[in-house]
Amino acid sequence: MxxxxxxxxxxxxxxxxxxxxxxxxxxxxxxxxxxxxxxxxxxxxxxxxxxxxxxxxxxxxxxxxxxxxxxxTSEIHDARDKLAWAMKTVEAQVLASRASLDGLVRSIAQPQGSIGGQAATLYLDLLELSLTGVLSDDVSIDPWTAGTYDPGRRAIGRDWPATACTMIGTARMRNLRHLLERALAEDVPGDFIETGVWRGGACIYARGILAAHGDATRRVFVADSFRGLPEPDAEAFPADVGDQHSTYQQLAINQEQVAENFRRYGLLDERVVFLEGWFKDTLPTAPIERLAVLRLDGDMYESTIQALDALYDKVSPGGYVIVDDYILGPCARAIEDFRAARGITASLEPVDGAAVWWQVPR
Incomplete structure (x- = not known):
């Protein structure tokens, strides 16, 4: 088939x-x-x-x-919380450690005509709380914490109060008081000056300290442009490149307002001397013979180095130099450069994590 x-x-x-x-x-x-x-x-x-x-x-x-x-994330949050707590703890420890020494210095620095030990202490304590805004829980206006009041931040000067006369905080105010009272107790000759005053709170406090201790001769120099900080001069001061302080209008307080703040506290008189203008123009020819305390608060390299160049040689032996902004890189660089150039070896003493001071050798 x-x-x-x-x-x-x-x-x-x-x-x-x-x-x-x-x-x-x-x-x-x-x-x-x-x-x-x-x-x-x-x-x-x-x-x-x-x-x-x-x-x-x-x-x-x-x-x-x-x-x-x-x-x-957890570690960062924990570290941030620990840092915030540490900042508050440091401030408390600083104030506590200074208390006994402050009391001893004040007991020595009570000349005839002063308010008197306990009364002076109470007056200056109250003045400090008022000038820093602690007494009124004055809220902040800085770009970072605006509208809030944090006692811990205020204690160590980490905000800008809305109405208070100073932003340096109670720890740095107490440091100013301690060193100025030491200068009085040790009879260090010279006046007080602050270079960069904002609303004048530290200078008002210095005038109040002198008044409380019956000092009748020392002057308080109030040095500021009274229109904010200068724009960075990148060519002359490279360390200031990128600095933003000149853009903050909150820092531009005119002289009339600062004088009014003195007047409100009853501390404006002929011994308060205003030096208005940029430091390079005003400080070299300022009518200052000797200084007992030089307080630098210019934030920038330019402002800091110009103040030191003009004024450091006028600080009396045994006098004090306070640097408010050592926490800021440009300011710290200016301090280090100046001290190195002058061969200054006096130890830098910390205040609150931001400010430092040293004593001019006798």
Missing amino acids: FQDAMQQSGRAPLTLEEAARRFRHLGEETGALRVSLQATERERQAALERANVQATLGRDLRQEMDGLRSSL
Whole structure:
């Protein structure tokens, strides 16, 4: 039948030998195809395994990164909280450690005509609380904490009060008081000056300290541009490049307002001397013979170095130099450059983490 069908199709019938050959060939091709399919399947399985491994690694990496991120965030929050607490603790310790020495110095520095020990202490304590805005919980107006009042930040001068006369905080105010009273007790000759006064609070306090101790001769020099800080002079003072203080209008307080602040506290008289203008123009020719306390609060390299160049040689032996802004890089650089150039080795004493002071050798 098979041969009949082949004859009817017009083809020559296959011999048994040819048919067997063709079946063998077909079997070989089928085997080769099977091998190829098996190889393809192995590759597919391997690819799936690699994908699974990568997915597992990716998942593990994401979990590890998430865990690390969470841990770092927690550590940062803890560190921030610890720093805030430490700042408050340091301020409390500073004030506590100064208290007994302050009392001793004040007991020595009570000349005839002074208010008297306890009365002077109460007056100056109250004056300090009022000038810093602590007495009234005066809120902040700085760009970082505006509208809030934080006693801890106010204590160490880390905000700008809305109405109070100073932003240096109670720790630095107490430092000013301590050193000025020491100068009185040790009879260090000379006046007081602050270079950079804002609303005048530190200078008002200095005048109040002199009044409370019955001093009748020393003057308080109030040096400021009374229109804010200068724009950075990048060519002359590269350390000030990028400084933003000149852009803050909150820092531009005119002389009339500062004088009114003195008047409100009953401390404006002929012994308060205003030096209005840029330091380079006013300080070299200021009518100052000797200084007992030089307080620098110019923030910038330019303002700090110009004040030192003009005034340091007028600080009496045994007198004091206070640097309000040592926490700021340009200011610290000016202090370091000046001290190195002059060979000054007197130790820098910390105040509150921001300010430092040193005593001029006798």
